[in-house]
Amino acid sequence: MYINGTGCVSPLETAIEGRLPSAAPLYDNIRLKAAEPDYKQWIDIKMIRRMSRVIKMGVAAAQLSLQEAGISKPEGIITGTAYGCLDDTGVFLTKMVNQNEEMLTPTAFIQSTHNTVAGQIALLLECHAYNNTFVHKGFSFEHALIDSIMQLREGKISNILAGAMDELTNHSFNILSRFNLFKHAHAGEGAACFVLSTKQGPNAIAKLKGVSVLYKPDSFEEVAADIVGFLAAHNCSQEDVDLVITGRNGDPAGDAWYEHVENKLFSELPVAHFKHLCGEYPTANAFGTWMASRIIASQEVSPAVLFKGNAPSSIKKVLLYNHHDATHHSMILLSIC
Template sequence: MKPVFVNSAVCISAQNTLAEDVFAELKLPERTNLLNAIEPSYKEFITPGLIRRMSKVVKMSSVAAQKSLQEAEVENPDAIIVGTGMGCSEDSEKFLKNLIENGEEFLTPTYFIQSTHNTVAGQIALSIPCHSYNFTYVNCGSSFEFSLLDAKLQLENGEAQNCLVGGTDVIADHTEELYELNKTIKAKNEIPENLLDSKTEGVVWGNGSAFFVLENEKSESSYSQLVDISIVNILEKSEIKNFINDFLTKNNLENSEIDAVIFGFSGDHDSDNFYREAQQLFENSPQLYFKHLCGEFNTAAAFAFFMANQILKKQEIPELIKINNFEKKEIRNILIYNNFFGKEHSLVLLKKP
């Protein structure tokens, strides 16, 4: 099978991740229960007529995808694969609101047409234009990982030479209100100073869009090699160590050979216990976390994937994401472990190209 390399990485998030020196721009956000993405100047990438008709998630994704293709010097990818948990819920809410307010009469079809989950991948393809494989994964908290897996399999088996892969999610206003009511999102008076010390349920929510070009040819600008991905829907806490050990054994690695492990601590006390179990396997490795910078959302793993690629390329770890002070001279292997409210467990292994 052919190797798979990450040859571009672009992210729009609650951090200034479009900056040239990403690590220098990282900062702890204000204590709030919703971290909104820092949006770019869309008029530099999208014509004004289209901007007015696009929802936030489509605009962010279009920019991130465009910049990712430019960085990898790919004009027309062999596949566009997008993972999203929430899809275009903003347009869904607008359509339903108009439906109620207008008594089901005189409705414009635009919001309905753009409310489907595959709108993002479709709009990217139309803008290029690209007539190749176009697919959207909607798998709750593992949508991005399934997108990565699809691209990896296609590249390994020679079905594609390059794939544009993205993870994108934006929470709509009414959905945010519902999430606050059912305590999916933390109450504002329960937000801990340090996410790792949280004793309550619920998370700080976030928004974001990250896109990557994966190819089976290594280039001078390659960030990493994507080695393996494993996804399991439901696990008991007692099964986490075996899940990780089996994954490492499959890839001929010892725990000590993991030079950095990125955990998805979200501030939800119960689901964070899975990470605490896993931490015991990596006492002699740098342990990192990321959701205090971007928030929790269905495709937050795309932010972790972006950070992991930056770390491998720069060979440095920013202080803001460190859990412990263990250091290694060279960062060769990075493991990302994420779950979504105690389900959708995923492992992603990257190595220095």
């Protein structure tokens, strides 16, 4: 499957510049807010006022990817989100309490459902094709990709818009912080979308070779064995991989999974990471996939993302390994077109 276009809204200026920084930014806050672009270029100003942040981020990422792919309307839309529209959910629940469950306006409730972003993108594009949203916690993005691959392999459509988005509100940040989820990691948010196709477009960035997920592995060895099997299933050996990208976030317990894979399978390879740029959230792997595709397209590994080793001179295959909360493990293999 070809990635013909990408779009990303993140704590970096990715929606404006479309590339990685040359040096890692120094954040002075544990909470990383998305650097939002000027939405008026894609959304009518009257509609912007009624949209929550995650909807606007999702629409912007979708429009950016479609523009790069040179497509005005995709033949399907598939998204993934773990939290959905938290801001609208908070507004609705707050009004329920303050107004004693009386005289509630339905708008906030309607826009609080998890499939609102995919639905809003379809409405703006007048796309009446297949539309689906996965709400599978740390697997939401990966399952959106797997569904996209399945749809394209059926041969009924030639392109599809896939992506993931999640937002962080004051309420959710305070609640999640109580569980010490951000004791070592930055809290993040963002949206990333990809135009996938069976045909190579004029601006094709990379090829999506495969996606695999593993839930609650019993040991480090099980993850390592699963990665070896995943690579073999796609006619790829450990030596064929030029760069490994992991979801390190600074948490010692969580990073131990990455260290084992790096030392056991890829001890000679350079390793990059991405969550110090976008923060930790269930669908952060969408940002990681965006970063991996840009690295392949530019054939350059920015010093801002290189964790160890030397940047390879040629980048043909990139393995992205990530886990969320040490329970949802996933592997994504990308290659040069």
